[in-house]
Amino acid sequence: MPSLNTQDAANARRQLRRRRRQAFLFVVPLLVFILFAFVAPITTMLFRSVYNPTxxxxxxxxxxxxxxxxxxxxxxxxxxxxxxxxxxxxxxxxxxxxxxxxxxxxxxxxxxxxxxxxxxxxxxxxxxxxxxxxxxxxxxxxxxxxxxxxxxxxxxxQVYTSSYYLTAVDLEYDSEGEIIMRDTQIYKQLYTKTLKMALIITGLTMLLGYPLAFYMSQASPATANFLMVFVLLPFWTSLLVRTTAWIALLQAGGVVNSTLLWAGLINQPIELLYNEFSTILAMTHILLPFMVLPLYAVMRGIDASFMRAAISMGSNPIGAWYKIYLPMSLPGLSAGALLVFIISVGYYITPALVGGTDGQMISNIIAFHMQVSNNWELAAALGSLLLILILVLYWLFDRFVGTDNLKLG
Amino acid sequence: MKDTKAETFLRFDNVKKSYDQENLVVKGFDMHVQEGEFITLLGPSGSGKTTVLMMLAGFESVTSGDIAINGRSINKTAPNKRNIGMVFQNYALFPHMTVAENLAYPLTVRKMPKAQIKERVAEYLALVELSAFGDRRPGQLSGGQRQRVALARAMIFQPTLILMDEPLGALDKNLREQMQFEITRLHKQIGFTVIYVTHDQTEALSMSDRIAVFNDGVVQQCAPPAELYERPVNAFVAEFIGENNFVRGKVTQIEGETAKVETDTGTITTQTSEGLTEGAQCRVSIRPEKLFIHPTTHAHDNALTATFITRIYVGDFIRYYFRLPDGTDIIVKVLNDLSAPEFEDGATAQLLSLTKDCIAFAN
Known part of the structure; x- marks a missing residue:
């Protein structure tokens, strides 16, 4: 086989370099943007959680x-x-x-x-x-x-200190330099509550999204597109408008309470707003598209013949769904769940607007320390703990479900 | 097997299907199938053959009529209780299970003991010559291998009936022929009843005991392959199965099984078909391989005079294109041997045929 001569090899090398340079030029704006708008501020923020030179x-x-x-x-x-x-x-x-x-x-x-x-x-x-x-x-x-x-x-x-991290997990140094529990236990409880609420929201979006995505994937293209508009419509509406709509619905003199009062089911308005319930309700509504979209994308790729094959072999429809369809739709389900969970763990605006004191999540406390108490170091420590928590959960997800089981579309 | 006195195994009784409450997709389908028969439903796409299959499997409801197995109606039986094996065009092998797990699935569903399942899976893997592939995933197999797994999976729970919905549609030509042979072999060896849906007539002709030709929701003819090819009952079947020439003419005389048809190039004696009346317009079908070009040693009853247009070299045979005075194109297939004649452009030739190879269909 004739090999390349030096001239050919040099040409090929030059062409390759050229292609690489072009490819790199395409991503340069994004790289620069990410560096200045994302990597740099986050690094400073994280640094601040351990660095205090005042x-x-x-x-x-x-x-x-x-x-x-x-x-x-x-x-x-x-x-x-x-x-x-x-x-x-x-x-x-x-x-x-x-x-x-x-x-x-x-x-x-x-x-x-x-x-x-x-x-x-x-x-x-x-x-x-x-x-x-x-x-x-x-x-x-x-x-x-x-x-x-x-x-x-x-x-x-001390210029470098771990005390903010200790505070973030409700610990402190006593006057002897020993690590002890703080008198007020706030943050651990708040992390647990945030995780619990995120899990409930993920579960609810699964319950609502799975049947809907399944129906859409089986329906005719016209019906599926029609339903898709309904899934996407809240997506296109401003987040603030949607959250305020919930306030209008749930407040003491709101639609729900006046209807129930009118129907004679209750004698005085029930407290639906400014608690955990309203936060979970509003966030489930807002995050539902993040569950439906990856699920629908995966389910649309599952041919009806798989279920038919399983049923023709004697499996009842529920057994066939559990053994065949569920494992095949799992990539969409886990992608949706991961998206919804991670977004809701760090959610800020909805709990801030409809959460009251009861429905506050960790992000609201971080915002409080940034804006009100001016304790940026603690805010940074809380934020980085949240980041670590999410990374650990992602690692667990990878261990037990596998990230190759993820499909976003 | 074709003894009509034998108990009918599967019976379709005036089965109709409508999806939209307006149009019938299947218009009164009747068929009796004996145990062990290989029946093919053949027809162009949209002719209703797959709908019949889906009704039989239970995935589509029957609008009216009755489907019965062994004399018992299965109209109301749930699809998972019908004990019907099915092979799909896309194989429908479960991608998250190994080949062995795929085969074990129908047995697990039937709560068969584990040891017995293992034995049965090994047996059927051997049957389709895939013993070494039990631990692979369907994604790691070639098209032909997947097809064999799908076949084995449909047979492994020993169903009363196996349905195949264009199972070879996704394979290339060579593999398709190989799999046709494989399916025929398994059918002969195990003796199950097959309802096979295809739009490929070669496949239908080479594999089936009987073929039901569908068009527009109606079975045009249901007969063994040779009969279907040699004695089509109407012009649709004559045209759909194999290649055919049609010569226009007028029936002048019917005498028992034969008729005289007057055409622009002379009178042809033909076989009759249902609905043919004296004095009516008709079309005479003659297969391209049943026409001979004069001079020939073959005996003949009819002769057509036609103008030579072109000849196309195909390899094992040569296709000649002629044109009749009324503009009808006629194709003649001649074996590529020393007797294949050569023509000048525009030359005239005599095309000869036997009465038994010509059929006149009413227009």
């Missing part, structure tokens, strides 16, 4: 000196003096509030101590402070005499 930037020298301290008894006088000098400087730059917030997170109640001390030291004489700082600081508030206070400053001064 205290380290405010009192770097004190922290350096605290490193030599054993943690028992009070730090040496030089360290305390140094901190007193820092306090005066921060009081004058108006940065003592930030320090108060940070230390308060490590040791509750310290916010007012730091602020009042800062006020007290603002007018102190520089020379006197340098000579007698330790004494003056201890005189401002008795808590400065407690080793726990200094341990709190040292732990708040």
């Amino acid at each position: 205290v380290a930037e405010l009192v770097p020298e004190t922290l350096e000196m605290l490193e030599d301290w054993s943690g028992e008894g009070l730090p040496d006088e030089a360290t305390i003096t140094r901190f007193a000098v820092d306090m005066k400087r921060m009081a004058n730059d108006r940065t003592s509030g930030r320090l108060a917030d940070e230390i308060n997170r490590a040791l509750p109640g310290m916010s007012s101590v730091v602020k009042s001390t800062a006020r007290g030291l603002r007018r102190a004489d520089d020379a006197e402070l340098a000579a007698n700082g330790a004494e003056m600081l201890l005189a401002e508030n008795e808590r400065w005499a407690k080793p726990a206070t200094w341990r709190a400053i040292r732990s708040a001064g």
Whole structure:
């Protein structure tokens, strides 16, 4: 067989390089977009959950000196003096509030101590402070005499910290540096509730979507298209409009309650809105297309002859469905379930609008920490835990169902 | 097998089917099938043959009439209780099961003991010569192998009847011939009754005991292959089965089984068919291989004069195209031997035939 000569080989190589370059150019805009709009912000966000340089930037020298301290008894006088000098400087730059917030997170109640001390030291004489700082600081508030206070400053001064992750799973460091349960258990419960609600929503969309997709796949193209419009219509309506429609339906004076009152079935309006029920109801409605579409795509590819073959061999229709049709439609079912589950775990807008306090999900708390409490670090920790949770669930799904059993269309 | 006195095994009694409450797809289908027969339902697509099959299997309801097996009506029997094996055009092998599991399925459904299932599966895998393929998935088999698995699966629970819906439609020509042979072999060896649906007449002619030719929801003729080919009862069957030439003419005289037909190129003596009357217009059918070109040693009763148009070399035979004075094209098939004549363009020739090979059909 004649082989390529050097000239041919060079040509072939050049052509291949050209094709690759062209293919790459096609995806460059998307790559750039993803990098700037997705990868970069998420990485910063995740980084923020473990990186907190505020205290380290405010009192770097004190922290350096605290490193030599054993943690028992009070730090040496030089360290305390140094901190007193820092306090005066921060009081004058108006940065003592930030320090108060940070230390308060490590040791509750310290916010007012730091602020009042800062006020007290603002007018102190520089020379006197340098000579007698330790004494003056201890005189401002008795808590400065407690080793726990200094341990709190040292732990708040850590640039890299795991404390936000501990908070996100309802744990904290006690004053001795041991990991203990927090007094208020919020987040674990919230994660469990979020998963539970997502599972219920997934189950409901399966129950509603499977028969519908089956009927559509068996129906004539005209009927199937007609039904498809009904599946897609809510998809094309604004999410906000759909959610508000549920409010109109479910509120105390809404359609459902007035109908029931009119029919004499109830004497006073039942609370349908602002609870878990309304969140699950509205989200099931919103996420149904995500279940129906992959199911329909897979079911349309299953010829009627499979069921007929099974029935002709003596299987009853339900047995044939369970043994033949269900395994064959499983790729669509698991794709739909995975989509609905993952979307609902991170859902924000619907629980925020119709969930009340009862129907809040983890995303709403993340949003709360981002917008109201300004604790971005905790929000980042909660968010990354959610991401890890979903990755673990996906891994489990892959183990037991197999991702090759996934089909989106 | 063709003893009409034998107890009828499967009986269709004036079966009708309408999907839309307006038009009948099957218009009064009657048929008696004996046990062990190989019956083919043959017809162009949309002629109602698959509908008959689906009614027999129970996947379509019967609009009116009755289907009975061994004298008992099965109209109201659920499809899974009919004990009818079925082979589909797309094989319908379950893709998530191995070949052995596919074969075991009808037996598992019947709650047969595991050891017995294993034995039976091995036996039927051997029967279709796929013993080494039990652990494969249908996706890993070739078309012919899948077809054999589908056959074995339809036979393994020893059904009273096996239905085949264009089972060889998806195979290429060579494989199709091989599978025709295979199905015939299994049918002879095991002796089950087959209702076979196809639109391929070669398949029907080579495999069946009897063929029911469908057109427009009506059975035109139900007869053994040779009879269907040699003695079609009407022009549709004559045209649909095999190739045929039709010469227009007018019946001048009917005498018992023979008739005289006057055509533009002279009088032809022909066989009669039902509905033929003296003085009426008719069409005379003559098979291309039953026409001979003068000079020949064959005896003949009729002669047509025609103009030569062209000849096409096919290989084992040669097709000649002639034209009658009234413009009708006539095809003649001649074996490719030394006697195959050559013609100049526009030359005239005498085409000879026997009375027994010509049939006149009323128009």
